Amino acid sequence: MELSQLRTLIHVAELGSLSKAADRIGIAQPALSRQIRMLEEELSVRLFTRHGRGMVLTEKGREILEHATRVMTELEEIRATAADLDAPLRGRIAIGFPPTVADILSLPLVAAFGKTHPQVELRLVGAYTGHLIDWLHRGEIDVAILYDPHVARSLRTEPLLLENLFLIGPPGSGLSADRSIPFSDLDLKRILLPSTRHGLRTIVEQCAVEAGITLHIAVEADSYATLKDLVRHGHGWTILPLSPIHDDIAAGRLLAAPLTDPAPVRQLVLSYPADRPVSRLTRFAGETIADIVADQVERKIWPGQLLRKA
Amino acid sequence: MELSQLRTLIHVAELGSLSKAADRIGIAQPALSRQIRMLEEELSVRLFTRHGRGMVLTEKGREILEHATRVMTELEEIRATAADLDAPLRGRIAIGFPPTVADILSLPLVAAFGKTHPQVELRLVGAYTGHLIDWLHRGEIDVAILYDPHVARSLRTEPLLLENLFLIGPPGSGLSADRSIPFSDLDLKRILLPSTRHGLRTIVEQCAVEAGITLHIAVEADSYATLKDLVRHGHGWTILPLSPIHDDIAAGRLLAAPLTDPAPVRQLVLSYPADRPVSRLTRFAGETIADIVADQVERKIWPGQLLRKA
DNA sequence: GGGAGCCATACAATATCGTTATATCTGTTC
DNA sequence: GAACAGATATAACGATATTGTATGGCTCCC
Known part of the structure; x- marks a missing residue:
């Protein structure tokens, strides 16, 4: 078992297609086919059923996918631990919003970072959900607020608001x-x-x-x-x-x-990539966004219904 | 980061020596030295301090070792999951509902289990949310639908429905x-x-x-x-x-x-205890409940708004 | 001071991974 | 029903990564 195989499992499970996963990852489809086959052989289970147009997780595949996702989370924790824990956060972070959300969140978000982590370079990216999802996958943005897409397995989402x-x-x-x-x-x-x-x-x-x-x-x-x-x-x-x-x-x-x-x-969710570790900076940004949304809703600036975190 | 590096980290940490780990693993000592060096470079931290006779974990190394160990545990879970036989689920499960929910879900839930896992013994428990939470904590029920409690840290909840x-x-x-x-x-x-x-x-x-x-x-x-x-x-x-x-x-x-x-x-959530592992049977029950709720809402039998899983 | 034990580096050998080509299958369209 | 499109699987080969071997350098012990 290798990490590359687990990452491939996660992507293919979400997209239902080796070819699409290959496009996303930037590796040739036969290589992914072999990775999945080798993983299945090592575990002696069928992770996917194959169809003429794509492949779908088996029940066993779904169970194993959960563990694979947890492995990714632990790797993220390793990186977070490796990072300097006590200093103010630094570096750059790109945060994506639908245009309407950017209007209401940009100022309080910038204010919050300015107060606690002034050295962080924020990049606030306004775009439509489809683009934001693409950019999350490609690592061009680190976290995004999305209008609810069909849940992508390679995105970790937290419900925010109706x-x-x-x-x-x-x-x-x-x-x-x-x-x-x-x-x-x-x-x-x-x-x-x-x-x-x-x-x-x-x-x-x-x-x-x-x-x-x-x-x-x-x-x-x-x-x-x-x-x-x-x-x-x-x-x-x-x-x-x-x-x-x-x-x-x-x-x-x-x-x-x-x-x-x-x-x-409509439902808004916070989204992070699941196959890549989430930095402390990204996590702080997500928590800050959730806090600001809660505050705006409570103060009736933003009409809607807060959704509790799972 | 690769799994081989994490395994090496674990062995070297335990033995205090690349050479001893090489003997145990059956890989040449220079290979292990390079694995540790590459891991340290990738994470930009020192995992070990080197002495004339061996090497010792740094504090940061100890923290990262914990996560590495958890990665190994998840890999073991993957293998254990893969090794499970695909027999039909069996055993008993207690499922809790508020009284109004039991009326609408009991029959389809029993039908679903009867169709796919007839040997499972269902226990459907109707009670108010406060009691259900108690019984989840005490292990008297395995999963419950609740009207939204203030989130208890010891419950893992998935939003179902408004x-x-x-x-x-x-x-x-x-x-x-x-x-x-x-x-x-x-x-x-x-x-x-x-x-x-x-x-x-x-x-x-x-x-x-x-x-x-x-x-x-x-x-x-x-x-x-x-x-x-x-x-x-x-x-x-x-x-x-x-x-x-x-x-x-x-x-x-x-x-x-x-x-x-x-x-x-009001919001309904599916709740599991967070401090106890959730069995395959319990997970199947939760998924089945979520499917039935979705079906009832789509057929307008149950008026409300489906909430997507995180 | 010499030897033992250990880690680190350079280079060669080997294994693995990715790409290309292509076969085969399924599903869709005409 | 045939043709076409979209997808997966396999083989072969080249590129890349990893491991093994040789060896140097350092520390500790006798």
Whole structure:
């Protein structure tokens, strides 16, 4: 048994494919095929069942995968132990956020690091979930907040928050935070949303189906700033989390109301790569983010439901 | 880092000598010297201090040795797991539920075990969360579904579900699943609830505070059957999850409507003791419960929001 | 002072790993 | 049903890593 085999097991298990794992790891597919075969021979078990299109863990494979993941965690602890434990954290860390989350978390996060670990060089990276996942795997970022992807086995995730989405309207639209709008009321309204590849769009469309209506999507725009501007100038209504428009609401430029029947929500998770050790710096960043999120929710700056750590 | 290096670290630490470790392992002494050197270079720490006759762990080396030992333990677990026979699970398992959950999960759970592991003896234990936590700690039950306790360090929990609570009224009350009732409408109604030690009561009272009203609690009863009967006979309204009254609603004996502003919800988690190993049987039970919960939510038998595993 | 025991380094030999080529199988599309 | 695409498995070969051998240098003991 070798560490490279265990790492391969983890990647293949997540992706369901030697070829995809080869792409990700940057090693030729036959080499991974042989690694898995040699591991299976050494253990005398089948870890995967093979199909025409990919391979799936057996039950035994799943059990062994858990231990393999723990081995990776212990290796991470070895590296953490090797690092200087008493000095203030130093070095650089890249933290990924969806754009809306960056707006609300950047300042408190920078403040927290500035207070306790001023020598750390922060790199705050805003991008969509798909890109963030890629960059986590490639080691270009160390930790990310993600809107909930289908859980990737090679990412270690901690649930953070269920975030409510709100109906956003212009001044004079009569929207109020303490009066919910039934989703079905959107039936004949001009709705402005991000494009179909955007997770928020998927959630909203699912809600429309549940409400039994068809949304009239007058404009698609992936930029929240654009959506906000269009709404401000009376070109329609949009559906967004409150975090990017908190200031606009406070200033009276936009109004918001909760939606119900159904209420659109999405889950945010903290994600780390599972096949690579998480440094003390990365761990500190994750803990700090979780603390800030809890604080924002408790102070009602960020409307949603905190999720407890497993 | 390689497993061979960690093994060498362990042997050299024990024997205090590369040469003695080389004899024991059957690898040439210079090879072991280089392995230790490469490990030290990779971690940027000194693991050993060298003397004329042998070498001794540094303090840092001792800390890292602990993790290396744990890696070996996990590898042993992998081998032990691989060596397990693929016999059907057998033995006994005690599974705890809050009473409302037992109603909805017992039959499918028994069916699932009957299909795949018929020799397992199931013990399904219905009790309130406080008791279930006690029994988990004492080992009287192996796994439980709990309404979200403040996380006990000695329990390992996996979030399952956010369950919506509904306003329950008698036939003729006009309640409908597709028309939400603002919580503030409960202001002057006769409300029937469980006692103050019941978690549901706490949630409902928190919602009342948020809605700015005071509930008129006409009757306290911890038995849901009693609450249902009282509502059926027009003695008031109650607030419950749908799971225990699904059949009553289907039969027209009771009506239900969602509440909003705020919407009362509670989180269910799967809980295992953290200080005791979880058997394959227990793990299978937990996975099966999670699958059944997902199925019930997707089929809208159980209204709520699935939470993804961490 | 000499010998024994030990660690570290250089270089050669050997083993392992990754790549390329290709066969085979399964699933999808037309 | 045939053709094509996507995937895994194997063989062969070159590249790279690891181990073995030879040996130097240091410390400790007699």
